[in-house]
Amino acid sequence: MYIYDDFDHTIAKQRVAEFRDQVNRRIKGELTEEQFRPLRLMNGLYLQLHAYMLRIAVPYGTLSAAQMRKLAHIARVYDRGYGHFTTRQNIQYNWIKLEQVPDLMAELATVQLHGNQTSGNCVRNVTADHFSGVIDGEIEDPRIVSEAIRQWSTFHPEFSWLPRKFKIAVTGAEKDRAAVQWHDIGLHIVRDDAGEVGYAVYVGGGMGRIPVLATKVRGFLPKRELLSYLEAILRVYNRYGRRDNIHKARIKILVRDLGPEEFIRQVEEEWEASRHSGVNLPPEEEIRIARYFEPPAYEKIAVPVAAFEDAKKANRAFAQWISTNVHPHKTPGYAIVTISLKPIGGIPGDASAEQMEAVASLAERFSLAEIRVSHIQNLVLPHVRQADLFAVWQELGKIGFANANAGLVTDIIACPGLDYCSLANARSIPVAQRISERFADLDRQHKIGALQIKISGCINACGHHHAGHIGILGVDKAGQEFYQLTLGGAGDETASTGQLIGPGFSSDGIVDAVEKVIDAYLDLRQPNETFISAYRRVGPAPFKEKLYGVSR
Amino acid sequence: MSKADTPKVLTGNLLRNGATVYYTGSGWSAHVAEAQVAATAAEAEELRKIGAAAYAANLVIDVNVVDVQPTAEHRPTHIREVIRATGPTVRPDLNKSMSPG
Numbered sequence A: 001m002y003i004y005d006d007f008d009h010t011i012a013k014q015r016v017a018e019f020r021d022q023v024n025r026r027i028k029g030e031l032t033e034e035q036f037r038p039l040r041l042m043n044g045l046y047l048q049l050h051a052y053m054l055r056i057a058v059p060y061g062t063l064s065a066a067q068m069r070k071l072a073h074i075a076r077v078y079d080r081g082y083g084h085f086t087t088r089q090n091i092q093y094n095w096i097k098l099e100q101v102p103d104l105m106a107e108l109a110t111v112q113l114h115g116n117q118t119s120g121n122c123v124r125n126v127t128a129d130h131f132s133g134v135i136d137g138e139i140e141d142p143r144i145v146s147e148a149i150r151q152w153s154t155f156h157p158e159f160s161w162l163p164r165k166f167k168i169a170v171t172g173a174e175k176d177r178a179a180v181q182w183h184d185i186g187l188h189i190v191r192d193d194a195g196e197v198g199y200a201v202y203v204g205g206g207m208g209r210i211p212v213l214a215t216k217v218r219g220f221l222p223k224r225e226l227l228s229y230l231e232a233i234l235r236v237y238n239r240y241g242r243r244d245n246i247h248k249a250r251i252k253i254l255v256r257d258l259g260p261e262e263f264i265r266q267v268e269e270e271w272e273a274s275r276h277s278g279v280n281l282p283p284e285e286e287i288r289i290a291r292y293f294e295p296p297a298y299e300k301i302a303v304p305v306a307a308f309e310d311a312k313k314a315n316r317a318f319a320q321w322i323s324t325n326v327h328p329h330k331t332p333g334y335a336i337v338t339i340s341l342k343p344i345g346g347i348p349g350d351a352s353a354e355q356m357e358a359v360a361s362l363a364e365r366f367s368l369a370e371i372r373v374s375h376i377q378n379l380v381l382p383h384v385r386q387a388d389l390f391a392v393w394q395e396l397g398k399i400g401f402a403n404a405n406a407g408l409v410t411d412i413i414a415c416p417g418l419d420y421c422s423l424a425n426a427r428s429i430p431v432a433q434r435i436s437e438r439f440a441d442l443d444r445q446h447k448i449g450a451l452q453i454k455i456s457g458c459i460n461a462c463g464h465h466h467a468g469h470i471g472i473l474g475v476d477k478a479g480q481e482f483y484q485l486t487l488g489g490a491g492d493e494t495a496s497t498g499q500l501i502g503p504g505f506s507s508d509g510i511v512d513a514v515e516k517v518i519d520a521y522l523d524l525r526q527p528n529e530t531f532i533s534a535y536r537r538v539g540p541a542p543f544k545e546k547l548y549g550v551s552r
Numbered sequence B: 001m002s003k004a005d006t007p008k009v010l011t012g013n014l015l016r017n018g019a020t021v022y023y024t025g026s027g028w029s030a031h032v033a034e035a036q037v038a039a040t041a042a043e044a045e046e047l048r049k050i051g052a053a054a055y056a057a058n059l060v061i062d063v064n065v066v067d068v069q070p071t072a073e074h075r076p077t078h079i080r081e082v083i084r085a086t087g088p089t090v091r092p093d094l095n096k097s098m099s100p101g
């Protein structure tokens, strides 16, 4: 875990004091809502349908058990006993009172947490692979560079008022679990032919109204030059991004309008002029940051671990959970556990204060006090001894988080939608709940195999529907909730944009439609062929036929 | 969305705590059933003025006049406003009713 230095602590405390003063002035009427709104948004405070919503950053998805306990405490004292983990590795609280926010923020600051830059047109919380540092085959832990970017971008004066929000994601393994091609900037850590570590740099990805996969602007950027290169990209964007039209203000539109070649030319030109300006991370600073992410002191464990192997043989449900929710750890005898926040019929990503505390205790007992938040709205225990897996599974069962469904049809991403969100057109969560109930049978889920359903309640696409193998988008059709269905999206290293399959469905019809799509897949798949591979092989026609009766 | 001949109520969120509230004619209530209903365009305009004044007085934010059904409960016509009036449909344990008591 990165530990704040004095500078970090000072600016965090100053921000709390500053916001306390702003809230006081707002409540006294010395600031108008027009004046105050951008200030509260800078601190992650929105107004939603029922109350204020506070979004708290979990930098690159890493939390300590102590931080998780604090999040539970916040849920209990300042909210209605729960929080919602989001697709950006953040947590949101839904029932926040403005007058209590300064105290809440002061409590968060004691454990290095805050809502800074979780809203507004600035560089947002940097996201990273939730298996960072523990998965085999990683070139480098992406959290090291993510932390450097966090420090560089925090309250960056030049980039605090960009044309629009700006999201950066980093992945360090070949398999991309951070959806880097869907971000404003995506960094994929790679090695060049000489074995030197650097980045493949992607720019201009994004979802929303106009989904665009990022353009690879550099196959290899030497590690030491990253910050100056990021600065050059942001400068070009800051100068030429469309501030006149909110729908055209993201960097993806600039890349599209200039054309990738011209965009790259401008970035390189800007970079040449400024790359020696001193913004790059000094090597000693990189070493200092990297020390915080050094692997913990693992025990030497002989494998196979007999107790673990025996438990798998003796208990089918446990073995099923291992097959979906446990990934191999790079250290022999250890494992990575995905805690499913997707109980059947539950609210994707929601956790109660008690559940958060139970996860914190499990992390303390079994995972070196560390937790990760994944963009799939699950939690991860990154350092569990195989010998402890059975106990962890049993404990998770007690809090309803032992579902063996990670990566399966009921591991659904859903944004808050019209149940909470003031921008929504339709509800997302109830659709996720009904699909989850329809496919509750675990054997059926395992038979269907890897499948990602992602649901957004409006075109802002917080539920990543464009990247869903099956994507669902809520729209308002003459005052009624209505749902469009897209197929073939993906967020990994084979990223693709889901395509609209045909006319949409009513709230009643959408679950049947999803089931038909899955039935069509089961009918046509080849041995061991996943949904997305099958879709890519056969295209939309058989699915259209199943859904609408005719092939169009 | 809003039709001229549909009854209307004035709603907003309290500045201090964000709670969803309805204008009752003399103050603000959490329950839409207690709202003062505008039956005519002129009455709706009156509500808008009251809303603008309450906003200017830093009492409520996100002020809107919304359509309701002509029933005692004043159930909003659009689902968004029904959800605002009662709470998230996925957490019935946290919902409030449209009427008090």
Ligand code: SF4
Residues within 6 Å of the ligand: A415, A416, A417, A418, A421, A422, A423, A424, A425, A456, A457, A458, A459, A460, A461, A462, A463
């Ligand atoms: S996708 Fe739309 S409805 Fe869902 S959380 Fe984002 S803004 Fe709200």
